[in-house]
Amino acid sequence: MLPFDFDYYRPETLKEAVDLYQYSDQQGKQPFYFSGGTELLTLGRIDLAYTEAVIDIKGIPECNAMEVSGDQLLLGSSLSLTVIEEANHFPLLTKTASQVADHSARGKITLGGNICARIFYREAVLPFLLTDSRVMINGAEGKKIVPINDLFQGHLRLNKGEFLVQTATDLSFIHAPYFTVKRRQQWETGYPLITLAALKVNQKIRVAVSGLCPFPFRSSAVEESLNTQGQSLATRIDGAIAGLPQPILEDIEGSKEYRLFVLRNLLLDAVKALEHAQD
Template sequence: MIPFDFEYYRPDNVNDAVGLMQSLGAKKASIFCGGTEFITFARNNNIQAEAIIDIKGIPECHEFIDDGEQIVLGAALTLNEVIEAGCFPLLAETIRRIADHTSRNKITIGGHLNSRLIYREGMLPLLLSEAKLKIAGSDRERLISLGSSNRLQLEPGEMVTQIIIDKKYASLPFFHYKKTRCSKVGYPLVTIAAVKEQDKITAAFSGICSSPFRSKELESALNDDSLSPSARVEKSLEHLPAPVIEDFQGSAKYRKFILKNGLFLMIKDLEAAAK
């Protein structure tokens, strides 16, 4: 049971949703996409909201388009809908390991990317593909590129409506590696997603630092062909963007050990795939 009252709105188009965010003004309003995280946090009194704007009724947020050049994913598509679309194998493999099948029927891709949890593993393939997020706001619609940034960069009164991915990334050789404390799904000790394009490896990570990341300096070390694979791994670890986290899932030392093993396997697998 949620221990507080709130107003509930379900607009049927983007303009109405944005208008509601504006009209609610000082009220503490939350965008409700899948709702799994909101309900969990609210039941534990770890989140408060005076109003909920449910965007699941907006057609644009349910769109799936694959025109051969771009993949467009509506923010309200569930993780299972994205997996079943079969349009981006690395993304499918990554989000399949986030939660069990039942939970994936409720968690949406947009809600996952905007999660309060630090892991947000579904962002990794989007960082690698430099995906664009379509953002709706009060006076404009804009696109932002994730690139190496792990932040959605939303301004007050804005919402993510769609994710746009260059189709070329869906056909690249890829590598996915995830280690959890005790099961195939769940919070990661380490997750690595990587692709190889034109003999260069690009990689993104979750579970290591306090947010998902991609590092150009780390990638440069991984692609230094003058070094042995083990030396490339050691050099890459010098370029972690933040301290390795330590919590009940695992120590920083253990996470770093798993990361080293994963990076070595990544180099081996992607170099073999390119031959």
């Protein structure tokens, strides 16, 4: 139960959703786009989120897309992680998403909700960063399609009134060799320490990480070091560690030193798994 009341809207088109947002914003209602609702429910109960107008985008067809269009796989932002997992159109995403929270929660958590969440893990974004996916964004100026690596810098940098509609991933990436692991310090469904996803494309290993920093990331410096020829694996991983963005998280789940220890071992496992794989 949330400690505040709000108006609830369920638009059927992208334009209607934006119009409702603008109208509610003009009324000072601090409108909130809603898909799965887990973040609003969680943060609203502890006074970290507030709205007087919820705009539920689950009724918009584009937000529920799950289809191949031309040479791209389209996935709507309102798809739950469970639906994505069961369909298994994108194995790297399936495996990565299947490690988010527990089975019950994944039935409510949506793709867009995870990618746009305030919580810093946001593991579902990692496969899209690795595959140079594009995202469709809708706002006052209409639809726009942007490379996710341009728009996602620590978080999805949306303008006021914009929301994520769907992702588009080239099919050429879908069945590339991959490696993805989540390491937790404690129980099976506890918060993760590190989630690492890796993909081999054109004989190069790509890596994206969540849980190490206060944001998920893919780093060209890390990848350049891992793919350097003529060096030992230990030297390459040392270079990757040196190229990490900052700061490194240090909290109740694990110290900075422990997180780096876990990451080092995950990088070692990923390179060993993918180095000789044929893409």
